[in-house]
Amino acid sequence: MAEEVLQFNVASMVEDVLQQHGKRLADTDNFASRRAQEASLRRYEAAGWVRKMVGVVLGKDLPAEPSEEDFRIGLRSGIILCTLLNKVQPASVPKVVEAPVDTVIIPDGTALTAFQYFENVRNFLVAIQEMGIPTFEVSDLEQGGKSSRIVNCIVALKSYHEWKQSGGNGVWKFSGNPRPCSTAVAKPHHTRRNSDLFLNFLSRNSSSAGDASPDSSITDDISSADLTEMCASSSLQRLVRELLADKTAEEIPIIVENIISEVKEEFERRLEKQTKLITTGLQDKDVPTGEEKKDAYAEMGAASQDESDSTSCMSSEIEATSNIRKPNGGAGKDFCNKASGTLSLKHQDLQHRTVEELRKILYSTKQGMHVLQLKYQEDVDSLGKQVVRLASQASGYQKVLEENRKLYNQVQDLKGNIRVYCRVRPFLPGKANGLNILDEIVDNTLTIQTSAKHGKGKKTFTFNKAFGPNSTREEVFADTQPLIRSVLDGYNVCIFAYGQTGSGKTYTMTGPKELTKESLGVNYRALSDLFEISEERKDTIVYNISVQMMEIYNEQVRDLLVTDGGNKRLEIRNNSSNGINVPNANLVNVTSTSDVINLMNLGHKNRAVGSTSMNDRSSRSHSCLTVHVQGKDLTSGTTLRGCMHLVDLAGSERCDKTDAVGERLKEAQHINRSLSALGDVIAALAQKNAHVPYRNSKLTQLLQDSLGGQAKTLMFVHISPEPDALGETLSTLKFAERVSTVELGAAKSNRDTSAPEVKELKEQIATLKAALAGKEEASLHVSSPTSSVCDKTEDQSKCCSRRLSLDSQDSWPTIQEAVSSPSRRQSLDISASTRHSLDHSQTQDYIQKSSMIASKFKRPAAKPVKTEETRSQIPQPSGRVGGHSPMNKTARPMSTLVRRKTAGGK
Numbered sequence: 001m002a003e004e005v006l007q008f009n010v011a012s013m014v015e016d017v018l019q020q021h022g023k024r025l026a027d028t029d030n031f032a033s034r035r036a037q038e039a040s041l042r043r044y045e046a047a048g049w050v051r052k053m054v055g056v057v058l059g060k061d062l063p064a065e066p067s068e069e070d071f072r073i074g075l076r077s078g079i080i081l082c083t084l085l086n087k088v089q090p091a092s093v094p095k096v097v098e099a100p101v102d103t104v105i106i107p108d109g110t111a112l113t114a115f116q117y118f119e120n121v122r123n124f125l126v127a128i129q130e131m132g133i134p135t136f137e138v139s140d141l142e143q144g145g146k147s148s149r150i151v152n153c154i155v156a157l158k159s160y161h162e163w164k165q166s167g168g169n170g171v172w173k174f175s176g177n178p179r180p181c182s183t184a185v186a187k188p189h190h191t192r193r194n195s196d197l198f199l200n201f202l203s204r205n206s207s208s209a210g211d212a213s214p215d216s217s218i219t220d221d222i223s224s225a226d227l228t229e230m231c232a233s234s235s236l237q238r239l240v241r242e243l244l245a246d247k248t249a250e251e252i253p254i255i256v257e258n259i260i261s262e263v264k265e266e267f268e269r270r271l272e273k274q275t276k277l278i279t280t281g282l283q284d285k286d287v288p289t290g291e292e293k294k295d296a297y298a299e300m301g302a303a304s305q306d307e308s309d310s311t312s313c314m315s316s317e318i319e320a321t322s323n324i325r326k327p328n329g330g331a332g333k334d335f336c337n338k339a340s341g342t343l344s345l346k347h348q349d350l351q352h353r354t355v356e357e358l359r360k361i362l363y364s365t366k367q368g369m370h371v372l373q374l375k376y377q378e379d380v381d382s383l384g385k386q387v388v389r390l391a392s393q394a395s396g397y398q399k400v401l402e403e404n405r406k407l408y409n410q411v412q413d414l415k416g417n418i419r420v421y422c423r424v425r426p427f428l429p430g431k432a433n434g435l436n437i438l439d440e441i442v443d444n445t446l447t448i449q450t451s452a453k454h455g456k457g458k459k460t461f462t463f464n465k466a467f468g469p470n471s472t473r474e475e476v477f478a479d480t481q482p483l484i485r486s487v488l489d490g491y492n493v494c495i496f497a498y499g500q501t502g503s504g505k506t507y508t509m510t511g512p513k514e515l516t517k518e519s520l521g522v523n524y525r526a527l528s529d530l531f532e533i534s535e536e537r538k539d540t541i542v543y544n545i546s547v548q549m550m551e552i553y554n555e556q557v558r559d560l561l562v563t564d565g566g567n568k569r570l571e572i573r574n575n576s577s578n579g580i581n582v583p584n585a586n587l588v589n590v591t592s593t594s595d596v597i598n599l600m601n602l603g604h605k606n607r608a609v610g611s612t613s614m615n616d617r618s619s620r621s622h623s624c625l626t627v628h629v630q631g632k633d634l635t636s637g638t639t640l641r642g643c644m645h646l647v648d649l650a651g652s653e654r655c656d657k658t659d660a661v662g663e664r665l666k667e668a669q670h671i672n673r674s675l676s677a678l679g680d681v682i683a684a685l686a687q688k689n690a691h692v693p694y695r696n697s698k699l700t701q702l703l704q705d706s707l708g709g710q711a712k713t714l715m716f717v718h719i720s721p722e723p724d725a726l727g728e729t730l731s732t733l734k735f736a737e738r739v740s741t742v743e744l745g746a747a748k749s750n751r752d753t754s755a756p757e758v759k760e761l762k763e764q765i766a767t768l769k770a771a772l773a774g775k776e777e778a779s780l781h782v783s784s785p786t787s788s789v790c791d792k793t794e795d796q797s798k799c800c801s802r803r804l805s806l807d808s809q810d811s812w813p814t815i816q817e818a819v820s821s822p823s824r825r826q827s828l829d830i831s832a833s834t835r836h837s838l839d840h841s842q843t844q845d846y847i848q849k850s851s852m853i854a855s856k857f858k859r860p861a862a863k864p865v866k867t868e869e870t871r872s873q874i875p876q877p878s879g880r881v882g883g884h885s886p887m888n889k890t891a892r893p894m895s896t897l898v899r900r901k902t903a904g905g906k
């Protein structure tokens, strides 16, 4: 069956292999085998002569044609050697150690046996040496020695013996390595070779098939000539016989093994060649046409047609192949020639069938692939649709989120809430001890881990924004930017940094000590933003930006933009016509960021900086950078005025914690008092009180137009992560949380679109108000204290002044509303010529009149003053106890309380 499939003749292949093997062997073996043959003949010669000399009895252990091993063992006892020598040269070895009667020669010998006979061998060798005959080593009689030397020695002794017998004429001389005697060479005995057994087996097998002769069981006695004759019928057997004829029993298995593996290799090689030929034929027919590549469907449809086409192609291919394999110039061993003989029609049929089967498999596989492809395509399409749907849903969701955010901001804007952003400072280098009070920040809610002292557990605080220790300046500023921009739209904005000393207020507002472009704080960024936008809008609105920089130190307002080191006391005048509340402070026009940087550097130099035990860079004053923006719309002629206070408050910590004494204590008390006032203002705003005590401190007075009154206010509250600041941090956060609930009302833009007469009227009113305030202040210097609520330690005249100012302040917005109403303009007929000549009483009168007119436009009545209990619920700025409001007639001002407490503590 295998023969049917194979396209080459196995027998001829084996024949080829044998021939090649034989050729190789002949080349390599010839020389070695000739030498081995010569050595054997010499050994036989020596053994034959010894046997003859010592007699049959003694020579019984030495075969006539011994192998090297037989030869060595036969002579090992030395008895034969000594007897032989004594025969050649009597008494050469006087005493020969005889073998015991029951001696059994141990085939491989042992060291002990050798020792027993050592004396014989030694005596033999000594005598031989004396005779001038070549000797050998005792060890040559042991396994592994050189038997050729022993043979040499005996052959030489034989020569000596022959020389002696022939008369001993002259000097005996051994010729070295004589050729075996001519007789031995000329007439080789028929010796049984080691390969004979195998060859006999071969011949038996060959004859057993057709020849059942009893002679077929020929044994050792069959001559090689007979064998040749018997094997002649089979060239294969002849080759085998030739190969093995002269091989020893040890060599035959190795040679046979080699031949088998060579036959196997050759078989595999030819088989592989044949398989390749067949598959190449198949592949050639399987290459798709260009048409098929272009259109898979057409290919599938045309597949059955192709099938028959390619089958016929395949047939012709095989025929072509078989033609190639036809005998060519009588090269009998050529594979193609061999194959041509075996490639029958039967083979072609078989191949056609195989090809057909393969094509069918290919066709069904393609069909399967096509179905799979369609299915994948469907899946991918539906997945794509799902992804698109999801993406649109996600973007819709994003839009909704965005919308929500906007709406939330709008609501916040409408409500006019004070925005509160909280920023947590990272641990300062070398101060991180592993304990961090900040637990986490999630969605602008920060969780603080509190210790047992403050009620162990976690407390959460939610703000408009919460920035963790790793927040960048860009992130912080990005959320501040919209507020800053609205200054250019005519809004008043106040951004103030609040927090304990060292919590990072200056870092946020100004930047670190070493300023770089990247580390610039909110102040610089805000101004550079303003310049950028004003530049963008320059075709429609012309802006004028100017700055003031002040500090409030020990309740005194100081100009920080002085170059002469002067320390002029400044007055705050709220509601000035141009929005400049501190008219005496230097107001410097700026046009670029570098202008601002230069000014700020000057301001920082002038700023009072004191060192405390808590922070060596601790600022003991509030600093305020005020940016005034005036814009004129080039098309409509509308003017707008915006003002922005950027305030870096002094540290909010308790006085008792700073170890402050003397001057420092005084500073701390002032700081506390002003922050208390800030708390009061915020509390009043939170409760929507009719009266807001702006005048209780210079700080609140300065920020009045940006704290409430439709301004946009942002408080940056700062906290430290250290556990020892936990008490301060908690009160800071509580205060900040409360501040975030304060509603200021929707912010209003300071746009003035009114007619020129109205503008003029407004200016008159503003001038009158300013004149009135000045006169009031002057008159108060001579008036006596009127209020029991004023603290004895406070300047009583100031206290009265504050109350008066607050009263007039209260009525101010209504006047404003009134004058801006065209229908009432006639009632307020104060010409520009008369406005400067009004005296104090006239002014008062005017205001009262104005108030009456305006009362019809007045806001809803102020809410009743809250009770003490309600007010006490409003948290105060960090470190302050209780609350203070001028409306609380019986309560002592917070600042006084703190001062007393502190003084008592010391």
Ligand SMILES: Nc1ncnc2c1ncn2[C@@H]1O[C@H](COP(=O)(O)OP(=O)(O)OP(=O)(O)O)[C@@H](O)[C@H]1O
Binding pocket: 424, 425, 426, 428, 469, 499, 500, 501, 502, 503, 504, 505, 506, 507, 508, 512, 513, 615, 617, 618, 619, 649, 650, 651, 652, 718
């Ligand atoms: N977010 C921050 N990242 C890195 N370092 C900060 C951060 N905030 C503050 N610091 C560092 O903390 C230290 C104190 O900061 P800063 O001076 O701004 O505090 P402060 O609240 O302004 O103090 P003071 O009330 O005394 O003015 C400074 O060395 C500052 O560089």
